[in-house]
Amino acid sequence: MHIDFFETAELLLQKCWQLLDQASREGRHPLRTPVVGTVGSGGRQAELRTVVLRAVDPAARRLTFYTDRRSPKVEQLRQSQRVSWLFYDPGLALQIRATGEAVLHSRDEAAASAWRSLPAEHRKNYGATMPSGTAIEAPGQELPALWMENPPALEHTDYAFDHFLLVATVVEEIEGLLLHEQGHRRAQFRWSGEKQVWKGGWIVP
Amino acid sequence: MHIDFFETAELLLQKCWQLLDQASREGRHPLRTPVVGTVGSGGRQAELRTVVLRAVDPAARRLTFYTDRRSPKVEQLRQSQRVSWLFYDPGLALQIRATGEAVLHSRDEAAASAWRSLPAEHRKNYGATMPSGTAIEAPGQELPALWMENPPALEHTDYAFDHFLLVATVVEEIEGLLLHEQGHRRAQFRWSGEKQVWKGGWIVP
Numbered sequence: 001m002h003i004d005f006f007e008t009a010e011l012l013l014q015k016c017w018q019l020l021d022q023a024s025r026e027g028r029h030p031l032r033t034p035v036v037g038t039v040g041s042g043g044r045q046a047e048l049r050t051v052v053l054r055a056v057d058p059a060a061r062r063l064t065f066y067t068d069r070r071s072p073k074v075e076q077l078r079q080s081q082r083v084s085w086l087f088y089d090p091g092l093a094l095q096i097r098a099t100g101e102a103v104l105h106s107r108d109e110a111a112a113s114a115w116r117s118l119p120a121e122h123r124k125n126y127g128a129t130m131p132s133g134t135a136i137e138a139p140g141q142e143l144p145a146l147w148m149e150n151p152p153a154l155e156h157t158d159y160a161f162d163h164f165l166l167v168a169t170v171v172e173e174i175e176g177l178l179l180h181e182q183g184h185r186r187a188q189f190r191w192s193g194e195k196q197v198w199k200g201g202w203i204v205p
Numbered sequence: 206m207h208i209d210f211f212e213t214a215e216l217l218l219q220k221c222w223q224l225l226d227q228a229s230r231e232g233r234h235p236l237r238t239p240v241v242g243t244v245g246s247g248g249r250q251a252e253l254r255t256v257v258l259r260a261v262d263p264a265a266r267r268l269t270f271y272t273d274r275r276s277p278k279v280e281q282l283r284q285s286q287r288v289s290w291l292f293y294d295p296g297l298a299l300q301i302r303a304t305g306e307a308v309l310h311s312r313d314e315a316a317a318s319a320w321r322s323l324p325a326e327h328r329k330n331y332g333a334t335m336p337s338g339t340a341i342e343a344p345g346q347e348l349p350a351l352w353m354e355n356p357p358a359l360e361h362t363d364y365a366f367d368h369f370l371l372v373a374t375v376v377e378e379i380e381g382l383l384l385h386e387q388g389h390r391r392a393q394f395r396w397s398g399e400k401q402v403w404k405g406g407w408i409v410p
C-alpha cells in the first residue's frame with residue numbers, strides 16, 4: 001500500500017473514515033463486514049459476531065448496522081451500550097478499531113427509511129418465527145410457512161419490519177493499525193466533546 | 206461449499222475443529238487470523254483484536270495465541286478469564302465462534318517451547334522497549350537501539366522472551382454458522398464436564 005496517508009496520525013484518521021464510508025457503499029469491500037463486540041454474561045464475556053456495515057457518517061461519527069430485535073445482542077446492548085468494532089482489510093493490511101455508544105432505532109422513521117431501501121431478499125431475514133439462538137430440530141424450522149410457500153410475500157408484512165432494528169454507534173475512540181514489514185504504525189484518537197475535535201496521535205503498535 | 210458435512214450438527218462440529226486445526230498449520234488460511242474478544246473497562250466494553258491462531262488441540266479443546274505480556278489484553282484477562290473467538294472463512298461462508306477460559310503461560314516450559322519454534326523475525330515483536338498503547342512522537346520510537354543497528358541480535362536476548370506470553374483457551378462453547386442462499390445453518394455445542402462430551406445441536410441462525 002502507499003503509506004503516504006500514514007505520514008501523520010491525522011492523515012491516517014482521515015483515511016480510516018474515508019475508507020469506512022466507501023466500504024459501506026460497496027458490496028464486496030473487506031471493510032464492509034466487520035466484527036462487532038458487545039458485553040454479555042453480566043460483564044464477564046465479550047460476545048462477537050460479523051455484521052454488515054450499513055451506513056457511515058464521518059461528520060456525525062456514526063457507524064450503523066442492522067439486526068433482529070430478538071437477537072441476544074439487543075439484550076446485551078440494554079445492559080451496556082458500548083459497542084466495539086473491528087475492521088480488517090487484508091489488501092491494505094489495515095486494521096481499524098472503533099468504540100462508541102449504541103443508539104437503537106426500532107419502528108421509527110430512521111428504521112422505516114432503512115427498511116425501504118433494503119432489498120426484498122434481505123427483509124426476509126427478519127421474518128423468522130423464533131428468535132435466533134432457539135434450539136430447533138432441523139435447519140429451516142424457524143422460517144414461517146408463508147416464506148416456504150411464497151418467499152416474496154413476507155417482505156410486505158409488518159411482521160418482519162417489527163423485528164428490524166437499526167443500531168447506530170456514535171464513535172468515541174478510533175484507531176488505525178497498518179501492518180508493515182518495516183514496522184507497524186498505529187494511531188489512536190479520542191473524541192473531545194469539549195473542543196469538538198479528535199485528539200490523539202501515534203501509539204506503540 | 207459442499208454442505209455434506211452439514212447434514213447433522215455433530216458433523217459440523219467435527220468439521221469446525223478439523224478446519225481450525227488445519228488453519229493453525231497453514232500460513233495463509235483465512236481461519237488462521239481470527240478476532241479475539243476480552244472484556245475491558247470494568248466489564249462495560251468488549252475489546253477486540255486480530256490474532257494469529259498458533260495451535261489447536263481438538264481433544265483438549267484448546268486454541269492458542271501469542272501476545273506481549275505488557276499488552277492491555279493481559280490485564281483484561283486477569284479481570285475476566287473469558288476469551289471469545291470469532292473465525293470467518295469467506296470461501297466456505299463459514300463463521301465459527303468459540304468461548305472459553307484463558308490459561309496464561311509465561312517463562313514456563315510451554316512458553317519456551319513455542320518461543321524456540323517461532324521464526325526470528327517474529328521474536329523481534331516482543332522486544333519493544335515500551336508497552337503497546339504508549340503514546341509516541343513517531344512510529345518506530347518503541348524499538349530498541351540494538352534492533353535498529355542489528356536486527357537479528359534481539360532474538361537471542363532474554364529481554365524479548367520475558368515479554369512473550371502464550372495464551373491457551375480451553376473451549377466451553379463452540380458454534381458453526383454456514384451462510385447459504387437457501388437458508389443459513391447454525392449449530393451450537395457446549396462441553397459437558399460431567400459426561401465429557403459436546404452437547405448441542407441446530408439453533409436458529
